[in-house]
Amino acid sequence: MEKELEQTRRRSAEEITRLVGIMARLRAPGGCPWDREQTFDSLKPYLVEEAYEVLDAMEGDSSRDHCEELGDLLFQVIFHAEIARENGDWDFADVTRAISDKIEYRHPHVFGDVTITDADEVSRNWVKLKAAEKARKKGQRVSVIEGVPRHAPGLLRAERITEKASRIGFDWPELAGVRAKVDEELAELDEALASGDPKAIEHELGDVLFALANLARHARTPAEDALRLAVGRFERRFLWVEERLHEQGFGAGQVAPLELMDRLWEEAKALEKQGELG
CATH class of the missing domain: 1.10.287.1080 (MazG-like)
Incomplete structure (x- = not known):
């Protein structure tokens, strides 16, 4: 087990080094014109899009797709770090050090001498440590509900x-x-x-x-997951209804009788329950 872990560490270090080098080459003079003109602001939509594509892959059937989409998301992190390095602010090593320091600090029962008995106690201790950490940074008490991104759905x-x-x-x-x-x-x-x-x-x-x-x-x-799945069900059923309407002579955008669409919708639901819809 220890040997396998060491091999994973070595391979990870090699591939991260390679990816950081690729990013630097893309941004360097003579690199890719598109990559060279990107900024933090221009990358915002791609960062969000890649995160959602990871979620899509997680709900799919391919473990490989999950792996590849995580790589695309990691590339966005590397991209941000390279822009910051060029600005003289910080680099990817600072990003990884910051998260490593944070995780070790918030797991004193693993990396320190604190004894914790169960997951609930871990969660309570995490909250205390996080609050203390934020208070030190801001120099004042912080609310327990702070930290939820305002741009989150x-x-x-x-x-x-x-x-x-x-x-x-x-x-x-x-x-x-x-x-x-x-x-x-x-x-x-x-x-x-x-x-x-x-x-x-x-x-x-x-x-x-x-x-x-x-x-x-x-x-x-999770409400977001439940809604996303509901939207997916609606999409599959509606596309099936739309196809049936097309077969019956209704053109694109043409309004069909509501009674007909209701009947087709119920048929689509029945097919879905039988596992025969998309």
Whole structure:
């Protein structure tokens, strides 16, 4: 086992060195014109896109695709590090050292002399260490809900913020309370819809989505994943319905009778349950 681990370390070091060299060559005079003109701002959409492509690969059937997409995401990290190196700020070694230092600090039960009995205690200790770390950096006390990226998808952000708040007991003790909150928010949304006030509708709809994200957390079913899978189901069924409509003579964009589309939709659902849809 130790020999295999050592081989993995050596291969990883060699390949990382190779990738850092490739990136430097692409950015150097005489390198790739496209790579040379990129900036932190221009790379933002690619960083997000590559992260989502990793998620797509994880839900696919190919382990190799998962590996390759992680490589694309790593390339984005190397790209950012090379731009920072050129600016005289930091480089990839600083990135790896920073995360290594952070992980060792937050795992004193592995790299230090702290004794911890179970995963729950690890989580509680992690929160304390992270809070102390952030307080040192900012020179002041920080909120327990800090650290959730503002650019994260809304459902994911709602789930992470409620999870962080729960670490100091700000949470329902049982799932039933969370489920009842969803009903409460739905009733308020109904009132807003009846009023026709766009601002009130936006407000109450947001509360419903927030409550559902919290319910997803309690049910241990990530809301973002559940929604993505639901969108995927809709897409497969709709494409099947669209194809059937085309076979019946309806052109692209032509509106078909709702009764027909409902019937086809139910057929698509039935086929999906039988594993015969896409």
